[in-house]
Amino acid sequence: MENKFKTGVVTPKVKLTVVKNSGVVEKFTYEKLLKSLVMVEAPFFECEKIVSDVVGSLYDGITTKEIKKMVYEDLEVVDPEAANKYLAKVTLKVRTSRDKIEPFDLSRIANTLIEETGASQETAFQIASDVWKELKKLDVEYLTAPMIREIVNTKLVEYGLEDLRSKYTRLGIPVYNITNLIENGNRSNANMMHNPETIHKYVADEALKQYALLHMLPTKLADAHMSGDIHIHDLEYFASRPLNCLQHDIRSFIKYGLKVDGSGDHTSVASAPSHMETLMNHTGEVMLAAQQNMSGGQAMSLWNVFVAPFARGRSYEEVKQCVQMLIYNLNMAYAARGSQVPFTSMQLEFGVPDFLKDVTAYGPNGLNVGTYGDFEEETRMIERAFTEMLLKGDAEGKPHLFPNTIYTLRPETYKGDYEEDLRLVHELSAKYGSSYFVNMFPDYRGNMANYMGCRTQLQDNWTGDWETDCLRTGNLAYCTMNLPRMGYTSKDEDEVFEQLDDKMKMVEEVLMIRRQQGLHALNDWNILPFLTQDYEDDTYYHINNATLSFGFNGLNEMLLALFGAGIEDKDSNKFGVKVVKYINDHAHDLQEETGLRWSTIQTPAESTAYRFASLDHEMFGDKAILNGTQGAYYYTNSSHVPVDTDVSLVSKIKTEEQYHRYTPGGHIFHAFMGESYSDPDSLMSLTEKIAKNSDIGFWAYSSALSFCLKCKTLMKGLNNKCPTCGETDEVEWYDRITGYVQQVGHAKSSNGGWNAGKKQELMDRRRFENE
Structure with missing residues (x-):
């Protein structure tokens, strides 16, 4: 043939x-x-x-x-x-990362080792030859690129080449975990619902967290995080969005218009707004656009003062309509960070603050229209309209969860004719528990203090200039120390401070790495274009004014471990104050040493309190002092009094106020209120007492709410059954998780975004009745 x-x-x-x-x-x-x-x-x-x-x-x-x-x-x-x-x-056929099936090629292993790790040719081909010997033994139809890479990594470890292995490691997430995400979602962020975008976010987050831990952080710091000595927040954003919270200056966009992509190359460009309706739209778009560049909250302080010139000549009903448009915009822009709405806060003034009355005001088309003191009535009108629209709730009567609405209490607030406006705000507090209050009375305050979400704060104690210190900057990052663990492992008070020094050094290293990443992202890689756009020959975001903050969690449990008595005990509390002051003094020393803005923060710890407690239970067993129950342990947040402690509201204030002056990076006082505080007048009286007679800097009256999805009835307290229609399966719970009000889930369901520790803390909260 x-x-x-x-x-x-x-x-x-x-x-x-x-x-x-x-x-x-x-x-x-x-x-x-x-x-x-x-x-x-x-x-x-x-x-x-x-x-x-x-x-x-x-x-x-x-x-x-x-x-x-x-x-x-x-x-x-x-x-x-x-x-x-x-x-x-x-x-041997290989399913490659290029979505192709290709013949196995030994030289490709060697070449990738040389390119990715810097290995010598000799080492690379030796490793590749050893890998080939292993692969020949396998009785498989197809190899995969991850399988080959793991065998390579095994050989690198066998050769003692750990430094090369860390560079060659493939990042990803197990098939089981992805399946679980698709079917069950995730509980690490209560602000996220379960949908395709959140699944994408969590898968990407996992890879980027691994990248930060394996590639960006020294082994000592990565190990400290994974073991629970410290908690490095926002690891998923460490590489690409290294900046946390941002305090905007709406005047920049009033004067110069808006480029949501930072350049105008990829989106439409808007000129300076001519009408209030346009400015409302720009306000929402600014926060949504900046959220693409930031990992934390977006805030605007003095907002109603700066917007006031646009309300000149408009009726109150027109102003309300404009404000309503903004509120719905902020609550319905489901497009930020894995299908969330932007995490937004608005800080409102009851009138034009004294220090702003002679400052140049900008109005329609970015024109100079006098000074802000000329717009007192418009400032008040916008604040009142904002409060009324929040009080109304959405179309079904549920609370608008964003923006976090923050009201500034100044000495001039109680000297002017603001009683009617104050009462309206307290109606909002009594109904939804969603209002926040900033106290400008304490002696550690200057002209300005603004907050950016859960509690991160800026005040004019950096340079003394309120614009430099408080606008177009924010919290760059914070890192949290596990205080209870120091209590378990210290023999005496001196050893506590030795451990603090060690952990603060770790935090300092983490924050400096993150700051360097921020500088690269802003200046070298062009991946944060919104923040780097030019305004008046300057970039919009001022990284040199941003705070680097030492966070802490579980002070109460540390005191219990050391003294057998917690933070509510006066003697124990003295040591607690000493510890937090020591951290803050170290931050001040670093400011002098580095010229950077170091600070101390009461960590929000939405998931950190749960994580630390769970890790310490595994490590210390019965020695660990834990709140909650098996599978739902948690530590007391920052320097708060435990949520279930049987102390009066006055005693709680007197204990916690001592820490606010030493936590200028952020703090909050939670007053978990019972039904007797549904009276706005009672809350209003309490607010005045807190403002004038305490050092509490920032607080909220938190109310547990239930809402029947069937008949749209809003109820006080955590109810399992609707009293109106008798529904049990469709009753939602709401409460403040750490610094913002959020849905807990259905009363008879495990659905919802709160993790097990936070859900247990919710059930443990003692509610204050009228005292």
Whole structure:
């Protein structure tokens, strides 16, 4: 029989069929078999012998896998190198990261090692050869790129090349975890619902967290985080969004218009707004756009003062309509960070503050329209309209969860005619528990203090200039120390401070790495274009004015471990204050030493309090002092009094106020109110007392709410059954999780965003009644 290779190979006289790996049956052709040997440069005459040998062993229905095995075994006897090439070419197929199936290529392993890790050629080819020896032993139809990479990493470890392994490691998430995310969601962020975008976010988050821990952070710091000595927040954003919270200056956009992409190259460009309606839209778009560049909250302080010139000549009903548009915009822009609405806060003034009355005001088309003191009535009108629209709730009567609405209490607030406006705000507090209050009375305050979400804060104690210190900057990052663990492992007070020094050094290193990443992201890589856009020959975001904050969690449990008494005990509390002051003094020393803005913060710890407690339970067993129950342990947040402690509201204020002056990076006082405080007048009286007689800097009256999805009834307290229609399965719970009001989930369901520790803390909260 004649063939194109003109060989003397005897071909079978009967027609044989071969079963391929895919199950397809086709006719056997000896030409294809011979060609496969020639292509790997096997000795030509040996090829004829091998083909003849194989053909003699064929039977109808033989598999291609069996044929290849026979060829490889015969070829290995005469030419091992060619046999390896043959095996790699026709037997070992690789599903690559380029979504292709390719023949195995040993040199590709060596080349990637050289390119990705800087390994020498000699080392790279030695590792690649060892990997090939392992792969030959595998009886698999396909290899995958991750499988090969893991075998390479194993060899790197065997050779003691851990530094190369850390660079070569593949980042990802197990199949099981992705399946679980799709089916059950995640509980690490209560502000996120379960949908396709959040699934994408969590998968990406996991890879980026691994990248930060394996590639960006020294092993000592990564280990400290994973073991629970410290908690590095927002690891998923460490590489690409290293900046946390941002305090905007709406005047920049009033004067110069808006480029939501930072350049105008990819989106439409808006000129300076001419009407209040346009400015409302721009306000929402600014926060949504900045959220693409930031990992934390977006805030605007003095907002109603700066917007006031646009309300000149408008009726109150028109102003309300404009404000309503903004509120719905902020609550319905479901497009930020994995299908969340932007995390937004508005800080409102009851009137124009004294220090702003002579400052130049900008109005429609960015024009100078006098000074802000000329717009007192418009400032008040916008604040009143904002409060009324929040008080109304949404179309179903539920609270608007964003923006966090913050009201500034100044000495001039209680000197002016603001009683009616104050009462309206306290109606909002009594109904939804969503209002926040900033206290400008304490002696540690200046002209300005603004908050950016859960509690992160800026005040004019950096340079003394309120614009430099409080606008177009924010909290760059914070990192939290596990205080209870220091209590478990310290023999005395001196050792506590030694451990504090050690952990603060770790936090300092983490924050400096993150700041450096922020500088790269802003200045070198052009991945934060909104923040780097030009305003008045300057970039919008001022990183040099941003805070780097030392966070802490579980002060109460540390005191219990050391003294057997917690923060509500006066003697224990003295040491607690000493500890937090020590941290803050260290931050001040760092400011002098580095010229950077170091600070101390009461960490929000939405998930950190749960994580620390769970890790310490594993590590210390019964020695760990925990709140909650098995599977739902938690530590007391920052320097708060435990939520279930039976102390009066006055005592709680007197204990916690001592910490606010030492936590200028952020703090909050939670007053978990019972139904007797549904009276706005009672709350209003309490507010005045707190403002004038305490050092509490920031607080909220938190109320537990229930809402029936069936009949749209809003109820006080955590109710399992609607009193109006009797519904039990469709009753939602709401409360403040750490610094913002959020849905807990259905009363009879595990659905909802709160993690197990926070849900247990919710059930443990003691509510204050009228005292």
